[in-house]
Amino acid sequence: MSDMIRVLVVDDSVVIRKMVSDVLASDPAIEVIGVAANGSIALDKIDKLKPDLITLDIEMPVMDGLETLKELRKLHPRLKVIMFSTLTERGARASLDALSLGANDYVTKPANVGSVAAAQQCLRDELIPKIKGFFHRGPALPAKAPVPAPAKQPVASPVVSPAASVRPGLRQRVDIVAIGISTGGPNALMEMxxxxxxxxxxxxxxxxxxxxxxxxxxxxxxxxxxxIQVREAAAGDKLAPGLALIAPGGFHMTLVRKGAVVETALNQDAPENSCRPAVDVLFRSVSDLYGANVLAVIMTGMGQDGMLGCQKIKAAGGQVIAQDKESSVVWGMPGAVAGAGLSEELIPLNRLGSEITRRVQAARFGSK
Structure with a gap:
């Protein structure tokens, strides 16, 4: 079928190649058009087979995943690439390097899951939705949603000052910024x-x-x-101005108030929206503590995690903004928020930092 997603599987392990191929081939929307044992073979097959997407192992002989990615991006800048890495610090570093080189996403290889069937299910649950997510147009934008102005050139880092301009109508004081992000997030955060x-x-x-x-x-x-300072959150971290805390992988993050201090709390409750950490969990907690004094920001990502949390923040009087479709790698999460009529504005990535700063300072320096 011409509308099937054509995938090339690249991995030096015969076992992994077969497992990935079998899992993908079991989905009627995906066609595995070939396999390759290293990056050199893959580059040759890409020209011949013209896949829509490749899965690319990081550690391979002859030409590894990072070397392959560098060459691939010179010739095929728009080809979708999902990296395969191990759940180790070395694998994590390589995955982040791959994202910075132009990979679209990554998955970790199943490990210590108990059986081949369990490993296949892990791949089915994680890899197939990511592949389909790149070829899904996302929810339609309602007519009432605001349409952003054309993207401007990147702006210099803003400096918070009383003299800075403030948009009319942004009068609610913001005491915390809460950000939810997924696919495409590392690169987007590195820019914003x-x-x-x-x-x-x-x-x-x-x-x-x-x-x-x-x-x-x-x-x-x-x-x-x-x-600003950026850290992975630990239980009991105190929130502070100019400090960004990222929820650790595998843990939901919530906030608790202890007198005049707000601290982080972590738990391993059941995943929400198939995610842990989940945006909805954090946003509910932020809304409970800060009420109307919240700015929620939904950025590039697959699925709709964060939409229900944005509903709660909006109902409490807080502000919600989202990244626009054009600058998102996947317009799932921001598209869901926009489709529900929750986002006040859709903003290009290169303007998002300045817009967050503007909204935070709006009521802080005497705007009435």
């Missing part, structure tokens, strides 16, 4: 967070759908590149 000024006046809490180890490495890289 460094635009926030060092004297950012409120705390930031973030859920990025990633496994354990990955979230700490992402936080460390963001911290090195940004003027």
């Amino acid at each position: 967070v460094p635009t926030l000024p060092k004297n950012f006046p409120v705390p930031i809490v973030i859920v990025q759908h990633m496994p354990e180890m990955f979230t700490k490495l992402l936080a460390d890289r963001l911290d090195q590149k940004s003027d």
